Amino acid sequence: MLQIECPWCGARDQQEFQYGGEAHIVRPESPDTLTDEQWADYLFNRANSKGVHAEQWCHTAxxxxxFNVLRDTVSYAVLAVYRPGERPSGSVE
Amino acid sequence: MSFRQSPLIEIETPIHGPGVAAQASFWIQERPFRTHINLRGDPADAGFTEAVAHTIGISLPVDPNTCASKDNWGACWLAPDEWLLIGPKDQDSTRDLGQRLVPLHHALTEVSGGQTVFRVGGDGWRDVLASACPLDLHPRAFRAGACAQTVIAHANVVLIYAGDDPRGEALDIVVRRSFADHLARWLMDAAAEGGFEFLAPATSS
Known part of the structure; x- marks a missing residue:
């Protein structure tokens, strides 16, 4: 189980949270003008990175x-947590 | 006149559950039919916080996972813009508060019928809860003035430290009524080894 630091509530057990997929995916401004490939890329294609991964979590319970979490998908270490609209502090990209 | 029934109607209290050494290190008692209000609004809006303070005498706690209480009313922080207010039963306060808040941006939801409160205590309450609650219940982490939303045995709950109980250190567990029977039976099972007393429901307020 992970310990995740909620930006408001502090460190809590993973079972209180729900995973929300990759973070910082921006919906295209005008979907009407996109090709099917571009729209499918927005909808389905994810980085699936090995290593540092920015992802969304919700403190459902x-x-x-x-909020957003930077997590290492190899070691499962939670590297940073930050609120929506913010960017992680430090040099991790 | 409304007909109300406790969600624990099928558990006949009091129940005496002596532990292996015939002791009881845990007690549990329902506090039924209290007034529960879910309130959302902007804590930076002075009119909003003053309306609450004027109605129930509490300034809303803005620090995460803290609660405040006064004269049988309690206010728990649930989120940066959301609180749970719990007060005596059959109160007109919901209507009074609603009227004061009418001109302001807010959401006031009466949730009294949807949830109930268990008060638990005794020497072993932290150990009993720790057996299925992921929250750190150590006295250094969960102490007077604290509240927290978490899960116990898969049921979403709000835990509120109750510093005013004459029987000693105690905890209020706010739970949805559809989970109340499950949680009560689970707590009895978890407390069986150390012994427990399931007291008859509190009658006053």
Whole structure:
């Protein structure tokens, strides 16, 4: 189990959270103008990175806020947590 | 006149559950029919916080996972813009608060019928809860003035430290009524080894 630091509630057990997929995926401004390939890329294609991964989590059994987590998909270490609209501090990209 | 029934109607209290050494290190008692209000609004809006303070005498706690109480009312932080207010039963406060908040941006939801409160205590309450609650219940982490939303045995709950109980250190567990029977039976099972007393429901307020 992971210990995840909710930006509001502090460190809590993973069972209080729900995973929300990769973070920082921006919906295209005008979907009408996209090709099928571009739309499918937005909908389905994810980085699936080995190593540092930015992802969304929701503290569903707590304050029910969404936030972002930088997690290492190899070691499962939680490297940083930050609120929506923020960028992680430090040099991790 | 409304007909109300506790969600624990099928558990006949009091129940005496002596532990292996015939002791009881845990007690549990329902506090039924209290007024529960879910309130959302902007804590930076002075009009909003003043309306609450004027109605129930509590300034809303803005620090995460803290609660405040006064005169049988309690206010728990649930989220940066959301609180749970719990007060005496059959109160007009919901209507009074609603009227004060009418001109302001807010959401006030009466949830009294959807949830109930268990008060638990005794020497072993932290150990009993720790057997299925992922929250750190150590006294250094969960102490007077604390509240927290978490899960116990898969049921979503709000835990509120109850510092005012004459029987000693105690905890209020707010649970959805559809999970109340499950949680009560689970707590009895978890407390069986150390012994427990399931007291008759609290009658006052």
């Amino acid at each position: 707590g304050c029910r806020r969404w």
